[in-house]
Amino acid sequence: MVDISSSESLVSAETIIDGTVGDCFSDDAKMSMRNVNVYYADNQAINNVSLDLARKQVTALIGPSGCGKSTFLRSINRMNDTIPICRVEGSLTLDGEDIYAKKMDPVLLRARVGMVFQKPNPFPKSIYENVAYGPKIHGLASNKAELDEIVVTSLQKAGLFKEVKDRLEEPGTGLSGGQQQRLCIARTIAVSPEVILMDEPASALDPIATAVIEELIDELKEKYTIAIVTHSMQQAARVSQKTAYFHLGQLVEMGDTNQIFTNPSHKLTENYITGRFG
Amino acid sequence: MTKKTPERDNTAIIKAGLSKRHRKETIFRTMGLTSLVIGFCLVLFLLSDITHKAIPAFHQHWVKLDVNYDAEWLGYEAGDSSLEDLSYRTVFRKSVYQMFPEVSGRKNKRKVAGLFTTNAEFKIREQIIANPELIGTTKPLWVRIDDDVDVYLKETQNIGEPLIRIDEFEASLVKKLYDSNRIEKRFNFEFFTSGDSREPELAGVKGALMGTALTMLVTLLLSFPLGVAAAIYLEEFAPKNRWTDIIEVNINNLAAVPSIIFGLLGLAVIINIFGLPRSAPLVGGIVLSLMTLPTIIIASRASIKAVPPSIREAAFGIGASKVQTSFGHVLPMAMPGILTGTIIGLAQALGETAPLLMIGMVAFIVDVPAGVTDAATVMPVQIFLWADSPERAFLAKTSAAILVLLGFLFAMNASASYLRRRFESN
Numbered sequence: 001m002v003d004i005s006s007s008e009s010l011v012s013a014e015t016i017i018d019g020t021v022g023d024c025f026s027d028d029a030k031m032s033m034r035n036v037n038v039y040y041a042d043n044q045a046i047n048n049v050s051l052d053l054a055r056k057q058v059t060a061l062i063g064p065s066g067c068g069k070s071t072f073l074r075s076i077n078r079m080n081d082t083i084p085i086c087r088v089e090g091s092l093t094l095d096g097e098d099i100y101a102k103k104m105d106p107v108l109l110r111a112r113v114g115m116v117f118q119k120p121n122p123f124p125k126s127i128y129e130n131v132a133y134g135p136k137i138h139g140l141a142s143n144k145a146e147l148d149e150i151v152v153t154s155l156q157k158a159g160l161f162k163e164v165k166d167r168l169e170e171p172g173t174g175l176s177g178g179q180q181q182r183l184c185i186a187r188t189i190a191v192s193p194e195v196i197l198m199d200e201p202a203s204a205l206d207p208i209a210t211a212v213i214e215e216l217i218d219e220l221k222e223k224y225t226i227a228i229v230t231h232s233m234q235q236a237a238r239v240s241q242k243t244a245y246f247h248l249g250q251l252v253e254m255g256d257t258n259q260i261f262t263n264p265s266h267k268l269t270e271n272y273i274t275g276r277f278g
Numbered sequence: 279m280t281k282k283t284p285e286r287d288n289t290a291i292i293k294a295g296l297s298k299r300h301r302k303e304t305i306f307r308t309m310g311l312t313s314l315v316i317g318f319c320l321v322l323f324l325l326s327d328i329t330h331k332a333i334p335a336f337h338q339h340w341v342k343l344d345v346n347y348d349a350e351w352l353g354y355e356a357g358d359s360s361l362e363d364l365s366y367r368t369v370f371r372k373s374v375y376q377m378f379p380e381v382s383g384r385k386n387k388r389k390v391a392g393l394f395t396t397n398a399e400f401k402i403r404e405q406i407i408a409n410p411e412l413i414g415t416t417k418p419l420w421v422r423i424d425d426d427v428d429v430y431l432k433e434t435q436n437i438g439e440p441l442i443r444i445d446e447f448e449a450s451l452v453k454k455l456y457d458s459n460r461i462e463k464r465f466n467f468e469f470f471t472s473g474d475s476r477e478p479e480l481a482g483v484k485g486a487l488m489g490t491a492l493t494m495l496v497t498l499l500l501s502f503p504l505g506v507a508a509a510i511y512l513e514e515f516a517p518k519n520r521w522t523d524i525i526e527v528n529i530n531n532l533a534a535v536p537s538i539i540f541g542l543l544g545l546a547v548i549i550n551i552f553g554l555p556r557s558a559p560l561v562g563g564i565v566l567s568l569m570t571l572p573t574i575i576i577a578s579r580a581s582i583k584a585v586p587p588s589i590r591e592a593a594f595g596i597g598a599s600k601v602q603t604s605f606g607h608v609l610p611m612a613m614p615g616i617l618t619g620t621i622i623g624l625a626q627a628l629g630e631t632a633p634l635l636m637i638g639m640v641a642f643i644v645d646v647p648a649g650v651t652d653a654a655t656v657m658p659v660q661i662f663l664w665a666d667s668p669e670r671a672f673l674a675k676t677s678a679a680i681l682v683l684l685g686f687l688f689a690m691n692a693s694a695s696y697l698r699r700r701f702e703s704n
Contacts (some may be wrong), residue, residue, distance in 0.1 A: 071519035079594060111597030122609060133606075136595040175432060184592070191596050 021265045022255035023070065026054035030195060030225040031076065031113075032190065036090035038071050038080070045071045047249040049090075053195065058226045060236035063246035064272065069229045072246070073197050076227065077108045077113035088225050091265060094195070094236065111138055114193035118200040120180035122172035122187070130172040130183055131155060134191035150190055159187035159216050178209025185216065189224070198228040202235065214239050231272055237261050245269045301363035308558045328684075332677035334432045338466040338479060341394060341455060345373045345402055346416045366406075370399040378451065389448055393455070395422040395479050423461065425478035425671035427452055431461070443670065451499035455538040469678065473646045474660065478671030481664070483682050485646045489559055489639070489654030490628065490686060496563020496650055497570055497627050502620055504567070505574030506609070509616075512575075513582040540568045541636030549637060556638040557653040565633045577619020581612040613701040621694040625687060631658045657683040 025032075029052035038046035046068045053059050053076075061069040071080070078099065080086040092099050099109050111134075122130050131151045134140075141147035151168075153275040155161035164175070172183050181201055188196055198217070202210040217239045220226060230236050236243055237257060244254040245268070253266045264270045351369045371391055378390050398421040405419065406412055423431070430444040430452065431437070437453050440446045455461050473485030496550050516522045541649070544565035554561050585608045593603040609616075634640055640659045647654035655663075657679060664676040 077595075080590065082590070082594060107597050107599050109597075110594060114597075115591075115595035117588065117591055117595065119588055121586075121592040123589065123592060124611065133593075134599075137596075137598050137602050137606075187592075188596060 004276055017090060020050070020251045020254060020258070022107050022232045022243070022253045024051040024251065024254035026057075026242075027096070028055045029053065030055040030095065032091075032093045032096075033072075033076070034091040035076065036072070036088065038068070038089075040074055041085040045249055046075070049246075049249075049251040051244055051251060051254055052154060053225055053227050054242060055225050056221055056223070057242060058221050058240040059242040059244060060240035061227065061229045061244050061246060062231075062233060062236050062272070063252075065231075066248075067246040067251040069246045070199055073199055073227060073229050075117075076195075076197055077110050079110075079115060081106055082142070111191050112193055113195040113197060114188035114191060116181070116184050116188055116196065116201045120177055120184050121206055122175070122180050122183050124171060124173050126169045127155075127172045127175070127183060128168040131186050131190045136193060140191070152187040154190035155183075157189055158182045159212065159219075160186055167242040174278060178212060181205060181209070181213060182216065185213075185220075189220070193224065195202045195225045195227070198226065198230060200229050203231060210235070233275075234263070245272060247272075281674065297449065307357045314591040326682075328677045328680050332674060332681045334429075334680035335469060335671075335674035336466050337463050338430070338468070339428045339431050340420045340462045340464050340690075342462070343370075343394060343398065343419050343421055343458040344377055344416055345405070345419045346371065346376060347406065347412045347414060348372070349454070363618045364627050366403045369402055370394075378454075381451075386447065390451060393427055393448070393451060395424055396477055397422075397480060420462070421480045425669055428479060429670050429674075431456075431463075443643065447625075468683075469675075474655075474663070475644060476642075476644060478669045478675060481672070481675060483657070483660060483679050485643060486655050486657045486660035486683060487686070489562075489643075489648050490656045490683075492559035492647060492650050492654065493562040493566060493639075493656055494624060494628060494690070497566045498620075498624060500563060501567035501570040501574055501623065505571050505620070505623075506578050506616060508571075509575050509578030509582055510604050510609065513579050514608065514688045529572050529575050530611060533576060535569075535636055536632075537569050537630055538632040538636065540565050541633030543568065544633065554639055555653070556649050557641055557643070557655075558651045559639075559647060559654050560650040561637050562634050562639050562654075563650070565637060566627040566630060569630065570620075570627050573623035573626065574616070574619050577622065578612065578616045581615025581619065582608055582617065585611045610701060614698045615695050617698050617701070624690060628683070628687060628690070629658055631656075631662065634659065657686065 014048045014068070031053040034050045036046055036049045037044060045198075049072060051059075061073065063069050071103055074080045075088050076092065076099075080088060088100060094109070094112065098104065099113075123133065125133070131154050132141075132147055135147060135150050141150055152161060155164065160179060163179060164170075164183075172180065175183060183200070185196075194276065201217075202213045205213065214235060217226060217228065221241075228236075228239065241255065243257045243260040245252045245260065245264075245266070247268050253269045254261065254262060255265075261273055264273060308666075347369065351365065351372050371387075374391050374394065375387060381387055381390050401419060401421050405417075426443045427448070430441055430449075434444075436439045437449070437456050440449045444452065452461075468480070469482045470487075471484055472480065474483035475481040512522060512525065544561055548561050548564055549556055554564075589607050589611060590603055593607050598606065631640060634656060638653075639655055640662075641653070641655055642663065643655045645652070645655050661676055661679045661683065664672045664679060
């Protein structure tokens with residue numbers, strides 16, 4: 001018989017989370033979140049989280065299912081606005097600008113803070129149209145040649161151009177899962193965002209496609225600030241410089257990825273990364 | 279938990295239940311297939327019956343009349359400027375009597391004249407007005423045969439024998455005409471190119487068809503944009519609260535309101551208050567779009583709701599505004615379903631007569647409407663009017679009109695499925 005009681009104690013809220021341990025702030029922060037609380041109606045999903053996304057670094061958000069990492073990520077570019085019952089409190093800034101300020105337009109914010117989703121979700125249009133859509137709606141290209149240029153460079157940056165250059169007019173939904181996800185990344189970087197948020201971008205992909213995406217993330221950090229939610233600890237260890245561990249809506253520990261994975265300070269973090277639950 | 283349960287043979291239990299499950303499936307399959315076959319047979323029976331009855335309406339017998347354009351009969355004097363009011367009736371009568379010199383007696387002579395369509399004299403007038411040189415000559419002229427004779431020719435096995443409304447004397451006249459090759463069967467183009475008439479041989483569907491087309495056009499132009507806009511607003515923009523709930527309930531109720539109520543509304547508001555003309559496709563279209571709107575809104579909302587949220591997230595995620603997301607991504611993906619709803623709504627409206635009763639579109643209207651404000655009637659009303667007429671020839675016309683209405687419906691459906699396919703392939 002499996003001893004259920006012992007594993008329950010590992011995740012129970014009684015295991016004390018008294019504030020965040022580790023180094024959750026950065027000297028060169030692209031985005032700063034302070035004392036963030038997120039509620040779905042009366043349920044609190046995020047409890048007093050503060051952290052920085054360091055400029056041109058990859059920050060991994062890890063934690064067991066339902067710990068609020070996706071909710072937190074979606075608060076950063078106001079995707080939660082579309083959920084009427086969702087309420088965000090606290091200070092969230094992008095280069096010092098309050099992103100929940102009245103004068104901040106969510107359309108502009110999402111152009112600056114792009115997002116890649118868990119399930120590849122290309123538009124049911126051609127590959128070209130998928131990438132060109134963002135620049136088109138924001139008016140980033142003044143003519144067809146410029147647009148073509150943006151599409152090609154975005155596809156190149158996403159490492160997809162070689163595979164699709166002869167079939168740009170074919171529907172994006174006809175690509176394989178990994179290609180679709182890279183198409184979604186190309187679509188995101190076509191708008192030249194400053195920050196890219198990735199919500200488990202490789203969870204629906206096989207190991208080979210995952211490796212390609214991870215390589216891509218590594219290249220993208222030269223230009224972009226990246227936050228990635230992942231369930232795979234190996235992935236977090238491979239692609240990120242900073243790791244934040246969430247538990248039951250709270251930020252338990254944050255620090256350099258090396259340190260988190262080799263020498264975690266908090267008992268919960270240690271239990272999680274050693275695979276004792278989660 | 280730890281109590282020992284006797285070993286159970288699960289495979290045997292499942293096996294025992296299998297035959298029952300299979301039997302259930304077989305029964306269901308048979309039932310489904312049976313209902314399909316029954317439905318198909320009924321439709322086939324209906325269609326073949328209508329088609330069979332309609333076939334005679336597509337042909338019309340014509341008769342060659344030797345017209346003697348006698349100046350005296352016409353009452354024409356050299357130098358007369360107006361040819362409009364000459365005695366064409368006299369010319370027609372006398373020419374006919376000339377063809378049958380053996381017939382005497384007023385009653386019999388009337389029967390002779392009755393073999394030809396009543397508008398023969400107008401045909402003669404057209405000839406003279408087009409070509410005044412005909413005066414004083416005798417020329418053959420093909421005119422339509424009277425509807426009773428037409429039916430007789432289509433139904434009789436033996437020309438010359440009396441049948442139904444043709445008595446022995448008339449039958450002998452017809453035989454004489456037939457034997458002298460004066461009767462010809464032609465395709466009845468006029469059925470599609472002329473309006474309604476009291477004379478079955480002259481009646482056509484064009485008036486009603488145009489009326490239906492114009493009414494449907496107004497209905498489509500009003501209900502489609504309004505319905506889709508309402509659906510998008512309610513699904514994508516409106517806050518979910520008590521007010522939107524009330525609106526939703528009312529839309530559902532509206533879909534169930536008897537259509538004649540909408541007709542009353544049209545009469546009271548659109549005609550009496552706004553003063554739009556009676557019997558006009560414009561008013562009919564407005565009334566029918568009131569009826570169609572709930573259907574389109576409900577179908578569109580369901581279709582919009584079915585668009586996966588990931589598409590909205592994808593668009594929002596790269597900074598598309600709500601309008602751009604709704605119109606650029608959600609609407610095209612919902613379009614096939616919206617079109618299906620629209621075609622269901624329009625098909626309902628196509629067969630509707632009750633609301634039109636109230637606004638005066640149920641009328642005998644001869645002229646083909648040229649615009650949405652002209653007096654018009656619609657196909658279902660035309661079918662009803664013909665079915666109600668005593669003349670035997672209208673029997674075939676009624677069936678033919680039903681076929682035309684069905685054809686119109688198929689054309690509408692075909693264009694909708696063409697559009698649907700276009701949206702699906704994108």
